[in-house]
Amino acid sequence: MPKYFFNLKARGETIPDLEGVELPDEHSAHRHAEAVARELMAHRELRTRAWRLDVRDNTGRRCFDLLFASVDDTVSHLPPEYRRSLEDLCAKTASFAETIGALRVTLLEVKATLARAEGALHLAAVNGVAVQ
Numbered sequence: 001m002p003k004y005f006f007n008l009k010a011r012g013e014t015i016p017d018l019e020g021v022e023l024p025d026e027h028s029a030h031r032h033a034e035a036v037a038r039e040l041m042a043h044r045e046l047r048t049r050a051w052r053l054d055v056r057d058n059t060g061r062r063c064f065d066l067l068f069a070s071v072d073d074t075v076s077h078l079p080p081e082y083r084r085s086l087e088d089l090c091a092k093t094a095s096f097a098e099t100i101g102a103l104r105v106t107l108l109e110v111k112a113t114l115a116r117a118e119g120a121l122h123l124a125a126v127n128g129v130a131v132q
Helices: 026-041 080-117
Strands: 003-010 013-015 052-057 062-067
Touching: 003 026, 026 052, 026 062, 062 080
Parallel strands: none
Antiparallel strands: 003 013, 003 052, 052 062
């Protein structure tokens, strides 16, 4: 049975799923991702709508990306066009947060490179991983 990994992308950071879950197929993985998203969103939908689950198989191939706003039942009363607008805004917010996070890492890498070029010691880490 294939194993799927549900990596959480929130506030410009990625929290990897190191264990994964064995599921029969990608459709089952999608249903599982929806359940996980709803559980993580419970009672804090406003703060988590722009979060995503990056779902990958055991080879690392990206299967799909699930935006929490797409399964947010608290906005089910909205007309479809408003809901689509909200989902689009949340997707853009998530993308912007990821871009800012990547920019921070790049700046740390540049600082580390400059420090090494000057013969100075420089140590930086992002999410527990050393920046080279």
